Amino acid sequence: MTAALVETALKIAFVFGLNLSVFAPILGWVERKQSAVMQDRIGANRADILGFTIIGLFHTMSDTIKLVFKEDFIPRGADRIMHTAAPALALIPALVAFTVIPFGGKYMLWGHQVNLVVADLDVGVLFVFAISSLAAYGVVLAGWSSNNNWSFLGGLRAAAQMFSYEVAMGLTIMGLVMYYQSLSLVTIVAKQDSLLHWGIVWHWPAFILYFTCAIAENKRTPFDAPEAESELVAGYFTEYSGMKFIMFWMAEFVEVVTIAALCVVMFFGGHHLPFITDAGLIDAFGGTGSAIANLLAMAIHIVTFILKVIVLIFFQMTIRWTLPRFRYDHVMALGWKMVLPASLIWIFIVAVALLTGAMPRL
Amino acid sequence: MATTIKKVRRNVTLTLWEQSYVPEVLRGMFITLKHFFVNLRGLALELVTGDRRDRKISTIYYPEEPVIPPIAYRGRPVLVLGADGKEKCVACGLCEAACPPQCISIVGGERGDGERYPVRYTLDGTRCIFCGRCEEACPKEAIVMSDDWSGLCGYDRSKMIYEKENLLVPEARLARRMAFMRDKAFGKDRY
Numbered sequence: 001m002t003a004a005l006v007e008t009a010l011k012i013a014f015v016f017g018l019n020l021s022v023f024a025p026i027l028g029w030v031e032r033k034q035s036a037v038m039q040d041r042i043g044a045n046r047a048d049i050l051g052f053t054i055i056g057l058f059h060t061m062s063d064t065i066k067l068v069f070k071e072d073f074i075p076r077g078a079d080r081i082m083h084t085a086a087p088a089l090a091l092i093p094a095l096v097a098f099t100v101i102p103f104g105g106k107y108m109l110w111g112h113q114v115n116l117v118v119a120d121l122d123v124g125v126l127f128v129f130a131i132s133s134l135a136a137y138g139v140v141l142a143g144w145s146s147n148n149n150w151s152f153l154g155g156l157r158a159a160a161q162m163f164s165y166e167v168a169m170g171l172t173i174m175g176l177v178m179y180y181q182s183l184s185l186v187t188i189v190a191k192q193d194s195l196l197h198w199g200i201v202w203h204w205p206a207f208i209l210y211f212t213c214a215i216a217e218n219k220r221t222p223f224d225a226p227e228a229e230s231e232l233v234a235g236y237f238t239e240y241s242g243m244k245f246i247m248f249w250m251a252e253f254v255e256v257v258t259i260a261a262l263c264v265v266m267f268f269g270g271h272h273l274p275f276i277t278d279a280g281l282i283d284a285f286g287g288t289g290s291a292i293a294n295l296l297a298m299a300i301h302i303v304t305f306i307l308k309v310i311v312l313i314f315f316q317m318t319i320r321w322t323l324p325r326f327r328y329d330h331v332m333a334l335g336w337k338m339v340l341p342a343s344l345i346w347i348f349i350v351a352v353a354l355l356t357g358a359m360p361r362l
Numbered sequence: 363m364a365t366t367i368k369k370v371r372r373n374v375t376l377t378l379w380e381q382s383y384v385p386e387v388l389r390g391m392f393i394t395l396k397h398f399f400v401n402l403r404g405l406a407l408e409l410v411t412g413d414r415r416d417r418k419i420s421t422i423y424y425p426e427e428p429v430i431p432p433i434a435y436r437g438r439p440v441l442v443l444g445a446d447g448k449e450k451c452v453a454c455g456l457c458e459a460a461c462p463p464q465c466i467s468i469v470g471g472e473r474g475d476g477e478r479y480p481v482r483y484t485l486d487g488t489r490c491i492f493c494g495r496c497e498e499a500c501p502k503e504a505i506v507m508s509d510d511w512s513g514l515c516g517y518d519r520s521k522m523i524y525e526k527e528n529l530l531v532p533e534a535r536l537a538r539r540m541a542f543m544r545d546k547a548f549g550k551d552r553y
Contacts, residue, residue, distance in 0.1 A: 037405070038398045042421045208384055322394045323387060334383075 003112045011118045015098050018306075019254050025060045027253040027313070032056065034314075035321040070242035075147055078239065082145035087240065087247035090138030094254040097131045100124040101261045102186045104271045104301045105278045107294040116271070116298070117186055124185035125177060128262060129170050132217060135251070136162040139219070139226065142248070143236035154235025157328060158226035162217055164335040169213035171343040172206050175350035176266055179203065180362055189270035191362045193277050199267035202359055203350075207267045209343050214259040215319065216335065218252060222323035225331050260312035261305075268308050271301035429511075433542050436494045436507040438514060440531040441483060442540075449530060450504035453480040457496035457505055465489035466496060485529060487514065487522035497543060506536045506543070 033056060036043025047058040074083050101124075104116030121127050136159055143155015176199055180188045192198050200207055216223040227235040237248045264270060273281065281300065285293035326334065353359035380386050404418030414427060422429055431437065442450045453470030465488075471481035496505045508531060516522050533540075 034398065037401045037419075038394045040397060040401060040419050042419055042423075318391050318395060318398075319387070322390045338383075 007112070007114055008118065011116065012099075015103070015118055016095065019095060019098060019257055020250070023257045023313075024250045024253045025064070027256060028063070028249070029057055029060050030313075030317060031320075032059070034317050038318075038321050064246070067242055067246050072244065073239070073241045075239045077147040079145040079147075082141045083239075084244070086138050086142035086145060087244040087251075088138070089141060090135055091247045091251040091254070093131045093135040093138070094251045094258055097128050097258050098254075098261065100127050100185055101258070101265055102189050102270060103261070103305045104298055105190070107282075107298050109291050109294055114298070115186070116302070120186050121184065123183045125173060125183045125188075125266075128185075128258075129166070129173075132255075132258075133162070133166050135255070136166075138251070139236050142240070143226075146236075146239035148239050150232040150234075151236050151238045154226045154228070154232045154238070157228075157232075158219060158236055161219065161223065161226060161331055161335070164332060165213045165216040165223075165339070168335055168339040168343050169210060169217060171340065171347060172209040172213060173266065174343075174347050175206050176203050178347075178350055178354060179359065185265050189265055189272070192269040192272055195269070195274045197362060198269040203267065205346050206343070207263065209339055209346065210266075211259075211263065212334075212339055214262070215316065216331065218255045218259060220252065220256070220316070221320045222326050223331055224325055225328040228325065228328075256313055256316055257309065260309045260316065263312050264305060264308040268312075270308075271305040273300070273304055431509045431511065433509075433538060435509050435511070436492045436497075438487075438508050438510045439485060439490065439492070439494075439496055439505055439529075440508045440510070440536070441526065441529040442504050442506055442536055443530040443532050445533055449479060449483075449526070450502050450533075451480050451483065452478045452502055452504070453483075454478075454501065456499040456501065460495040460499035462493060462495060463489040463491050480526060483526040483529060485524045487524055488519050498547075503540055503543070506531075506539050508536065508539065 033043045035041075043056055044059045045053050045056040047053065047056070047062045049058060074080055099118040100121050102115075102117035102120075107114045107116070139158040139162070140155045143151045143153075143158065146152070176188070177183055179199070179202065180191050182188055182191070188199075195201075219226050224235075226232075227237075229235075232238070237245060240248060272278070276284075278297065278301070282293050282297045285296045350359065354361060401418050404416055407416040408414060414422075444450050451468075453468050455468055455470070458464075458466045458468050465486040467482075467484045467486075468480050469482040470478055472478055492507070494507050497507050
């Protein structure tokens with residue numbers, strides 16, 4: 001009982017620590033630097049402590065300090081309660097969705113089985129979709145409660161866009177669920193123990209569609225019409241400052257990590273190494289009985305998982321700084337007229353392939 | 363540096379391949395990633411070799427790094443101090459005549475051996491328009507537009523009037539510009 005509690009507490013601390021204190025601040029720096037180097041610029045590099053700049057990493061710190069001490073501004077006529085609650089409503093779903101993502105396998109440590117996922121739900125996939133659609137509330141409320149036309153338009157756009165892509169996003173994954181015959185992310189990962197069983201092998205069209213939907217859901221360029229700084233000032237968070245403003249940014253970055261982690265779990269074999277099974281790795285370190293072997297395998301699996309996540313984050317950042325913003329009606333047209341039919345066609349193809357045996361069942 | 367002109371296709375109807383987004387998105391990402399990795403390699407190389415030419419990004423860290431203007435740049439006009447320690451100027455007054463804003467005034471004199479030289483050579487920095495006519499007019503390569511662009515402005519106009527002593531620069535430091543002007547005058551296309 002105590003062991004289970006300690007295990008859960010440690011896992012929660014790991015997930016939250018990884019997201020909030022490692023990925024979220026670093027991504028702010030990555031976004032600046034990667035875009036700069038991509039566009040033949042140098043990027044922010046002037047903030048220094050005693051002459052050391054460590055390639056601009058101090059800018060993240062100085063930004064945080066600045067924003068913490070900034071005035072927390074609520075405009076006249078705004079709904080004070082909703083205006084305060086909205087940033088949290090945007091951030092919390094992004095974090096909660098991470099609880100069902102397995103970042104490792106199952107290990108025996110001193111007679112206690114450790115399953116590296118905070119909550120092993122049978123309906124993990126559905127839970128992720130359910131929770132991530134809650135993020136729309138934060139955005140819509142932020143836009144509505146600010147008492148500002150630009151915010152309101154941004155909130156409206158965000159609502160329409162997020163709900164449209166929600167539909168398509170759920171459907172793109174259904175082919176994968178049929179293939180693995182499970183809605184549990186833990187089971188889906190466990191079934192990807194060999195390179196040929198990775199989701200990307202058979203389901204790369206689903207990956208493209210899912211990735212498109214996920215970026216649209218996260219409202220990042222090329223789908224950042226709700227933000228649209230050239231049209232709507234800053235969209236739904238125009239009237240936010242200080243820590244509340246940071247929370248919207250953190251929500252965005254945490255969602256970037258969540259999307260990357262979900263893609264890794266569903267399409268890129270989760271924590272699995274390409275050519276060695278979990279059991280094989282533990283055996284290589286000295287058998288299932290040894291706690292050291294289990295610990296070593298666990299460390300390697302977590303590092304593998306994080307590396308895969310980093311690659312996918314890099315991929316997302318590249319897309320964000322490559323493509324210009326879609327026009328708003330194009331965003332909706334792409335969602336309803338291209339991605340949704342394409343995902344339905346893909347479900348049909350997978351169903352036929354599974355029934356006729358063209359695609360092996362797992 | 364050879365410049366290539368790339369032909370860009372515009373206003374054409376997209377093919378089905380292009381309309382399907384994905385291949386074109388990947389093509390765009392390939393371009394940005396190419397820039398990313400080329401620049402990253404340049405930055406890493408610069409870190410190892412310390413040579414700023416290895417950096418593919420053309421940004422100059424200005425106060426820390428000197429800005430070196432291109433050779434055709436016309437900065438502050440200076441008088442050439444020959445290798446023998448004497449100014450090359452013979453006070454013929456051609457630059458004085460060529461100068462459109464009339465910022466040059468020369469008082470000529472003769473040395474003991476009969477050679478002419480400027481006793482005073484005054485260049486009014488507040489009037490100079492950096493056109494380079496003096497440099498073109500000079501038959502003795504005695505006045506040259508240097509690449510010195512700093513310190514041209516000031517708060518006191520009286521301090522912006524340069525006398526001969528402020529204008530003399532050793533010939534060795536101006537050799538590249540003088541070679542450039544020679545090639546320009548004789549129609550070579552070396553630069």
